[in-house]
Amino acid sequence: MEDIATYVEGLAAAAKAASRPLGFASNEQRVAAVRAMATALRDAEPTILEQNGLDMDAAAKAGTNAGLLDRLKLTHERIEGMASGLEKLAELPDPMGRVLEHRTIDCGLDLQKVSVPLGLVAMVYEARPNVTADAAGICIRTGNACILRGGSMAQRSCVAIAHALADAVEACGFSREAVSIIETTDRAATGALMGLRGIVDVLIPRGGAGLIQRCVKESLVPVIETGTGNCHIYLHKDVDMQKALPIIVNAKTQRVGVCNAAESLLVDDAVADAALPQVVKTLHEHGVFIHGDAMTCAAAAAAGLAEGADYVPATEQDWGREYLALEMSVKVVADEDEAIAHINRYGTGHSEAIVTEDTAAGERFLREVDASSVYVNASTRFTDGGEFGLGAEIGISTQKLHARGPFAAEALTTYKYEIRGCGQTRP
Amino acid sequence: MEDIATYVEGLAAAAKAASRPLGFASNEQRVAAVRAMATALRDAEPTILEQNGLDMDAAAKAGTNAGLLDRLKLTHERIEGMASGLEKLAELPDPMGRVLEHRTIDCGLDLQKVSVPLGLVAMVYEARPNVTADAAGICIRTGNACILRGGSMAQRSCVAIAHALADAVEACGFSREAVSIIETTDRAATGALMGLRGIVDVLIPRGGAGLIQRCVKESLVPVIETGTGNCHIYLHKDVDMQKALPIIVNAKTQRVGVCNAAESLLVDDAVADAALPQVVKTLHEHGVFIHGDAMTCAAAAAAGLAEGADYVPATEQDWGREYLALEMSVKVVADEDEAIAHINRYGTGHSEAIVTEDTAAGERFLREVDASSVYVNASTRFTDGGEFGLGAEIGISTQKLHARGPFAAEALTTYKYEIRGCGQTRP
Numbered sequence: 132m133e134d135i136a137t138y139v140e141g142l143a144a145a146a147k148a149a150s151r152p153l154g155f156a157s158n159e160q161r162v163a164a165v166r167a168m169a170t171a172l173r174d175a176e177p178t179i180l181e182q183n184g185l186d187m188d189a190a191a192k193a194g195t196n197a198g199l200l201d202r203l204k205l206t207h208e209r210i211e212g213m214a215s216g217l218e219k220l221a222e223l224p225d226p227m228g229r230v231l232e233h234r235t236i237d238c239g240l241d242l243q244k245v246s247v248p249l250g251l252v253a254m255v256y257e258a259r260p261n262v263t264a265d266a267a268g269i270c271i272r273t274g275n276a277c278i279l280r281g282g283s284m285a286q287r288s289c290v291a292i293a294h295a296l297a298d299a300v301e302a303c304g305f306s307r308e309a310v311s312i313i314e315t316t317d318r319a320a321t322g323a324l325m326g327l328r329g330i331v332d333v334l335i336p337r338g339g340a341g342l343i344q345r346c347v348k349e350s351l352v353p354v355i356e357t358g359t360g361n362c363h364i365y366l367h368k369d370v371d372m373q374k375a376l377p378i379i380v381n382a383k384t385q386r387v388g389v390c391n392a393a394e395s396l397l398v399d400d401a402v403a404d405a406a407l408p409q410v411v412k413t414l415h416e417h418g419v420f421i422h423g424d425a426m427t428c429a430a431a432a433a434a435g436l437a438e439g440a441d442y443v444p445a446t447e448q449d450w451g452r453e454y455l456a457l458e459m460s461v462k463v464v465a466d467e468d469e470a471i472a473h474i475n476r477y478g479t480g481h482s483e484a485i486v487t488e489d490t491a492a493g494e495r496f497l498r499e500v501d502a503s504s505v506y507v508n509a510s511t512r513f514t515d516g517g518e519f520g521l522g523a524e525i526g527i528s529t530q531k532l533h534a535r536g537p538f539a540a541e542a543l544t545t546y547k548y549e550i551r552g553c554g555q556t557r558p
Numbered sequence: 559m560e561d562i563a564t565y566v567e568g569l570a571a572a573a574k575a576a577s578r579p580l581g582f583a584s585n586e587q588r589v590a591a592v593r594a595m596a597t598a599l600r601d602a603e604p605t606i607l608e609q610n611g612l613d614m615d616a617a618a619k620a621g622t623n624a625g626l627l628d629r630l631k632l633t634h635e636r637i638e639g640m641a642s643g644l645e646k647l648a649e650l651p652d653p654m655g656r657v658l659e660h661r662t663i664d665c666g667l668d669l670q671k672v673s674v675p676l677g678l679v680a681m682v683y684e685a686r687p688n689v690t691a692d693a694a695g696i697c698i699r700t701g702n703a704c705i706l707r708g709g710s711m712a713q714r715s716c717v718a719i720a721h722a723l724a725d726a727v728e729a730c731g732f733s734r735e736a737v738s739i740i741e742t743t744d745r746a747a748t749g750a751l752m753g754l755r756g757i758v759d760v761l762i763p764r765g766g767a768g769l770i771q772r773c774v775k776e777s778l779v780p781v782i783e784t785g786t787g788n789c790h791i792y793l794h795k796d797v798d799m800q801k802a803l804p805i806i807v808n809a810k811t812q813r814v815g816v817c818n819a820a821e822s823l824l825v826d827d828a829v830a831d832a833a834l835p836q837v838v839k840t841l842h843e844h845g846v847f848i849h850g851d852a853m854t855c856a857a858a859a860a861a862g863l864a865e866g867a868d869y870v871p872a873t874e875q876d877w878g879r880e881y882l883a884l885e886m887s888v889k890v891v892a893d894e895d896e897a898i899a900h901i902n903r904y905g906t907g908h909s910e911a912i913v914t915e916d917t918a919a920g921e922r923f924l925r926e927v928d929a930s931s932v933y934v935n936a937s938t939r940f941t942d943g944g945e946f947g948l949g950a951e952i953g954i955s956t957q958k959l960h961a962r963g964p965f966a967a968e969a970l971t972t973y974k975y976e977i978r979g980c981g982q983t984r985p
Binding site for chain 1: 578581582661663664665667669676677755759760774775778780782798800801804805807808809812902920924925926928929930931932933934935936937939940941945946947957958959960962963972973974975976977978979980981982983984
């Protein structure tokens with residue numbers, strides 16, 4: 132293979148060229164392409180399963196753990212799931228071509244601000260082949276071309292899926308490069324992709340903290356940062372424990388490996404004596420290992436939990452940790468001031484919740500906590516594009532520019548100003 | 559002075575802390591602060607002029623050119639201009655606290671998407687002291703704290719202005735660190751600022767291409783890229799030269815050092831024989847030096863212009879150049895296809911214009927040219943926050959994420975989701 136950087140740049144340039152006609156295609160044309168992609172995926176099932184089998188064999192030989200193997204594995208049902216996901220995209224309202232503003236400005240110029248696609252979207256992800264179809268689908272639906280970079284372990288599966296989708300796009304009259312995938316597992320390709328500012332319009336990493344941090348640090352292409360969630364639940368002094376305990380259990384244990392799971396519990400000092408025994412007991416019953424401050428550890432010991440096996444004293448580091456496991460840090464705070472300051476210091480701006488019967492305290496928390504999604508009396512697990520009614524979620528942004536919190540098709544738009552005149556010059 | 563990185567981080571951390579109460583201050587409180595800033599600036603005029611005099615002396619001694627000295631110089635009128643600019647900000651509608659969406663989602667949760675300030679805004683600029691007041695004013699108006707980094711040549715002037723503004727902010731009950739300025743001319747301070755991802759929410763460079771490129775390349779903090787404009791005017795085959803010539807003259811010569819000035823002229827082959835003689839004559843009469851392709855050079859020679867003195871053959875490099883001077887590249891293109899492809903290849907996504915009597919050609923140009931502001935039959939010089947009716951412009955973004963084209967107060971907002979429940983957990 133030729134030099135990796137040259138290869139990636141050539142691929143991206145072709146994808147960018149392919150993005151142009153897509154960008155002004157009609158809604159009907161884009162919907163037809165997404166539907167054709169669904170059909171193509173179903174038709175390509177034998178090839179995709181065969182290539183996935185090769186990926187699975189290689190991964191198993193390399194000693195990959197069961198969790199990763201499960202994410203990698205494709206079945207008839209999972210391919211059908213991808214295809215029906217594409218069909219759902221077809222039904223989304225079109226986010227493009229909306230007139231966001233329209234007015235006559237100085238000198239009689241007619242000015243319209245119109246939503247348009249970004250152009251070329253790069254998605255970098257890990258060994259989840261289904262992301263290939265999700266990512267390509269949302270891009271084509273929104274008039275963007277995409278350049279995909281899947282995890283090396285899933286390379287054959289991702290390429291097989293991308294080829295089937297590119298065939299469909301081509302059959303609909305678009306350039307097949309509108310769905311491009313990097314066909315080398317060389318790590319240098321990701322670096323090359325991150326350097327293509329001006330060709331690639333946005334880079335969206337989907338995966339673990341390591342991948343995302345690499346993109347944030349190295350990319351010259353603008354990145355939408357996703358995924359890390361050190362989410363807190365704060366039990367205010369006017370907490371109703373009948374609400375609090377189910378919220379804690381749900382936020383911590385319903386699905387532990389996700390970014391909207393709670394990682395840290397703050398307990399108001401005024402209710403600590405009453406609340407902590409219930410909290411440590413409930414967490415323990417649900418298999419949650421506790422990293423507690425002094426009061427929490429005392430309550431855990433008093434409840435008969437074993438230091439080391441069931442709980443340990445928390446370190447400063449624990450306040451910033453995203454466990455993504457059945458572990459939780461627990462800390463007593465003096466009051467709401469301290470709770471908010473602690474969250475704004477250690478949180479990742481993802482999802483934060485207060486449990487309180489005091490409306491004013493709840494409103495203050497909503498106002499003063501700096502995060503994409505702030506809750507009163509509800510589980511942080513609701514932070515999700517589907518739950519929020521946004522349609523097909525692309526990810527959950529923890530940055531503030533362009534897209535914050537759960538984001539979907541609209542985040543793949545920008546806008547342009549169209550100005551119609553009859554010879555005007557600036558005075 | 560202590561280590562530069564520690565100094566800048568401490569300054570930014572204090573500014574970030576100051577941003578919190580500003581972020582949920584009422585509109586009235588923020589308006590009062592901006593008005594107080596205007597008054598403080600007027601009151602501090604003697605100090606500011608004194609410090610500016612020191613900057614001017616040092617700059618003159620260093621052999622600074624007249625243009626830069628003029629930008630650096632403050633007078634009573636210029637200080638009054640800054641103060642009245644601040645008073646205008648007070649009258650802007652409040653971009654904060656708007657409910658962007660409101661609905662009841664699953665499980666009866668009440669969801670509101672609300673506009674909120676970004677938090678801490680860093681502005682890095684050059685030797686124009688007035689940017690200090692503009693930048694601080696728009697930030698305080700929108701509930702953001704700012705950390706400012708002025709050009710070293712204007713350091714004393716910028717610090718004097720910032721101190722006056724900080725005094726005013728403090729007198730209004732906010733922390734004076736809400737208007738922070740880096741008080742060292744050490745270049746390392748800018749580098750340190752660019753590393754503060756997570757503390758600084760956005761970095762906005764205002765200045766020349768060198769500064770902006772440095773920020774784009776080095777910053778870990780998200781940047782809004784501004785300022786470079788390689789803007790084109792395309793004379794379509796159905797051009798009305800009575801409109802075209804004034805548009806060319808206005809776009810090229812009305813103000814040459816600005817990013818919305820035209821730098822390149824494309825002439826449709828079908829009208830080149832008729833148009834080029836008028837074009838080269840008009841440009842020449844307005845003192846514009848021509849970088850022409852073969853046909854343009856031939857027309858220039860035929861019109862009696864002198865090669866070397868009045869025109870030269872264009873090189874490949876010329877198509878991408880932003881002259882910011884009385885120079886223009888001129889090229890004949892085969893048709894609208896080539897014009898659009900050329901613009902999408904060499905343009906900077908700023909402002910692009912077609913001159914045509916053919917509505918369909920105009921609409922196609924609007925649709926297919928990838929730029930923030932696309933014009934039919936008007937000068938590119940209209941690309942401006944004031945002209946577009948946006949209020950106080952911060953800059954003109956040439957990126958697609960978050961803010962594109964002229965941007966103002968709204969670009970200093972993000973949003974958060976506020977979710978009010980009564981104990982809901984995710985099923």
